[in-house]
Amino acid sequence: MPELLEVEAYRRQAEATVGRTIVRVELFDPAYWRGERRPDELEGATVEGTRRIGKLALLDTDAGTLGLRFGMTGRLLVDGAASIDQLVYTSGRDLPEWHRVAVRFRDGTTMTLTDPRRLGWVELDPDETRLGPDAVSVRPAVLREVLGSSSAPLKARLMDQKHLAGLGNLLTDEILWRAALDPTREARSLTPVEVRRLHRNMSRVIADLGHRGGSHTGDLQAARSPGAQCPRDGRPLRRDSVGGRTTYWCPHHQR
DNA sequence: CCGGATGTTCACCT
């Protein structure tokens, strides 16, 4: 389920672990750990804070930074509880065999990453420089630079994590639908006025869907099925592949 | 049985 909104919810949950000392990192799925540094290097480390860049959640400790990647179906359980994800595609179900990593703390509590599809991973000291500015805080001028240098389709550029971090397939479709912009347009073809409009709607969609409960709560999401109509003007929606992802959009008002 | 799925990465083209 995770795009930026869900990962932010997980980060907030992980805030509860700040100040706790790690006694053990249990790896139920060895393939889930990536990178040079090993999980046991975290034993005895204390969590000092949490951060998020795009879809990457970070736990800073005095022995390094633990990076959490959730793939498409990863979730975080802190102290046995999941965050606000009643609307997950799995209907909130959680099976023990989906548990990939557990971080045990000295006070007896546990933080678990559960992920049925195993497309996520965990890493100590991940390379944060591979990510562009976070979509939540990006300034309009920076967004203009991100778009202005690219001949890629607008949607593909917005989802390219090394240029702009955090937007996934659902958020991006919703943002472009609300901003009335054609996802297939060349990114650099946007006028300054259109970039402003895009930026404004990006912020609005992130805020609105955050309140509603996640990336899947958009107006367009409800219409994500074959033969669906645009919730704004009732015209037939198109279903195309843009940037390698299924894209729903309204050719009537998105231009 | 089949197709599709909120993500990332890689090989192979142009």
Place this chain on the structure above:
DNA sequence: GAGGTGAACATCCG
């Protein structure tokens, strides 16, 4: 170097 496509990863769901 940039960008596109398709595949792979592994599993669940309708």
